[in-house]
Amino acid sequence: MTQIRRQTFAVTSSLQYKFLATTLIYSFMIVSFFVIAVVFPDVVEMSDESLSSEIRSSAADRMLGKNAWVWPAVILLITMLSLHSFLEFRRITGPLYRFRWVFEQVENGKLPSTVKLRKKDYLIEEMKAVNKMLISLVGKLSIIREETAEAINSFGEVDGTANKNIEWSAGQIELLKAHREHLERLSAAVQFFEVQEKQQI
Amino acid sequence: MTQIRRQTFAVTSSLQYKFLATTLIYSFMIVSFFVIAVVFPDVVEMSDESLSSEIRSSAADRMLGKNAWVWPAVILLITMLSLHSFLEFRRITGPLYRFRWVFEQVENGKLPSTVKLRKKDYLIEEMKAVNKMLISLVGKLSIIREETAEAINSFGEVDGTANKNIEWSAGQIELLKAHREHLERLSAAVQFFEVQEKQQI
Numbered sequence: 001m002t003q004i005r006r007q008t009f010a011v012t013s014s015l016q017y018k019f020l021a022t023t024l025i026y027s028f029m030i031v032s033f034f035v036i037a038v039v040f041p042d043v044v045e046m047s048d049e050s051l052s053s054e055i056r057s058s059a060a061d062r063m064l065g066k067n068a069w070v071w072p073a074v075i076l077l078i079t080m081l082s083l084h085s086f087l088e089f090r091r092i093t094g095p096l097y098r099f100r101w102v103f104e105q106v107e108n109g110k111l112p113s114t115v116k117l118r119k120k121d122y123l124i125e126e127m128k129a130v131n132k133m134l135i136s137l138v139g140k141l142s143i144i145r146e147e148t149a150e151a152i153n154s155f156g157e158v159d160g161t162a163n164k165n166i167e168w169s170a171g172q173i174e175l176l177k178a179h180r181e182h183l184e185r186l187s188a189a190v191q192f193f194e195v196q197e198k199q200q201i
Numbered sequence: 202m203t204q205i206r207r208q209t210f211a212v213t214s215s216l217q218y219k220f221l222a223t224t225l226i227y228s229f230m231i232v233s234f235f236v237i238a239v240v241f242p243d244v245v246e247m248s249d250e251s252l253s254s255e256i257r258s259s260a261a262d263r264m265l266g267k268n269a270w271v272w273p274a275v276i277l278l279i280t281m282l283s284l285h286s287f288l289e290f291r292r293i294t295g296p297l298y299r300f301r302w303v304f305e306q307v308e309n310g311k312l313p314s315t316v317k318l319r320k321k322d323y324l325i326e327e328m329k330a331v332n333k334m335l336i337s338l339v340g341k342l343s344i345i346r347e348e349t350a351e352a353i354n355s356f357g358e359v360d361g362t363a364n365k366n367i368e369w370s371a372g373q374i375e376l377l378k379a380h381r382e383h384l385e386r387l388s389a390a391v392q393f394f395e396v397q398e399k400q401q402i
Contacts, residue, residue, distance in 0.1 A: 013326065014326065015293070015323055015324070018323070022286070022289065026282055026286075029278065029282065030231060030278070030282075033274070033275070033278055034235070034238065037235065037238075037239050037267070037271045037274070037275070038238050038239055041263055041266065041267055045259075045263065051259075052255065054253065054255065054256065055255065055256055055259050058246075058252075058256050058259075062242055062246065065242065066238070066242055070238045073234070073238070074234070074238070077230065077231070077234055081227055081230065081231075085223070085227075088223065092216070092293065096324070096327055099327065099330075100326065100327055100330045103327075103330035103331055103333065103334040104330060104333075104334075106334045106337070106338065107330075107333045107334045107336075107337040108337070109337070109341070122216055122219070123216070123297070125214065125215065125301065126297055126300065126301055126304075129300075129301045129304035129305060129308075130304055132304065132305075132308045133304040133305075133307045133308045135308075136307070136308040136309070136310070137307065137338075140310070140390055140393050140394070143386070143387075143390040144345065144387060144390045144391060147383050147384075147386045147387035147390060148387060150383040151352070151380060151383040151384055151387055154376060154379045154380040154383055155380055157376050157380075158373065158376045158377055158380055161370075161372070161373050161376070169362075171362070172359065172362050175355060175358050175359045175362070176359055178355045179352060179355040179356050179358075179359055182348050182351040182352040182355055183348075183352055185344070185348045186344075186345060186348035186349060186352055189341055189344040189345045189348060190345060192341050193341070
């Protein structure tokens with residue numbers, strides 16, 4: 001049983017870098033706009049020489065006062081939102097990571113019986129569709145596997161009677177041989193698939 | 202060929218509603234914070250009766266002046282970012298929609314040869330894994346299909362010689378019948394799968 005657990009900040013998808021880049025750009029735009037909206041009017045007032053020195057010094061005071069709390073608060077807000085969105089986004093990339101594992105397993109003929117997600121993961125709809133697909137594949141391939149084995153068995157019995165009380169012509173022996181070869185190639189292809197009972201990452 | 206094209210604002214996943222809700226909450230928090238940082242200092246100054254009336258009226262002017270441009274700009278910024286993130290998010294939900302379609306097709310035995318995404322879509326890694334899985338399934342199932350057909354053919358030939366020049370015992374006839382039945386059940390299971398050459402949504 002392979003156990004590869006997801007870590008809180010594990011990067012399981014290149015998508016997470018793109019997401020981080022987008023978040024940084026958004027944050028930069030929002031903070032820039034904050035700077036303009038909060039600082040700009042005071043700076044204009046401070047440098048406007050037509051205003052009284054009282055108003056100009058009050059603008060400077062106000063700016064200093066705001067600087068003390070606005071920027072830490074803005075940075076806290078943006079960091080919290082970024083962190084929250086990153087953790088939320090993991091509820092998409094985590095399932096995708098498991099799905100990729102399922103696809104690789106099926107590609108290699110190892111059919112997982114189902115895929116499970118974490119309690120709070122998104123992509124539940126997709127998980128259901130993947131599981132239905134797996135159930136269908138496992139079901140049909142089990143029948144194919146079983147019937148192939150049965151066919152080989154029953155053919156072995158037919159073949160076993162070959163030289164008992166009847167004479168097979170050379171042509172018939174050829175036919176039987178060809179048939180056996182088809183069954184063997186079929187069996188080899190069928191053997192490729194095997195159901196993995198309880199593997200789960 | 203089924204043609205269901207994605208529309209610009211089509212909702213293909215309940216994930217998009219969650220995403221929209223998150224975006225609205227984030228926007229609300231950012232705008233609220235804007236209100237506090239931009240308006241609050243002026244309001245305090247306006248209501249502080251210890252300050253001169255000149256400073257207080259200048260604060261009122263400044264607030265009116267800011268109101269004229271800050272709020273439309275904030276709303277524009279937030280709307281643009283929300284819209285952009287919604288469109289970006291479609292580059293994840295769009296591929297998921299196609300993947301779900303693939304899973305349903307495979308569930309119903311209709312193997313699409315490959316799945317294609319749009320040029321700018323994300324989930325390229327997942328698409329590659331899905332395609333490798335499909336190629337492997339199509340390849341192996343084609344062999345199984347072919348060999349099953351061949352086995353049935355060659356068995357038909359063996360069976361056809363049954364009453365020609367040899368006498369089959371009742372037991373042998375039973376064995377041949379059992380074998381034929383296994384091949385038929387196998388064939389029915391194999392027939393379930395068929396490769397869809399060029400279907401694509």
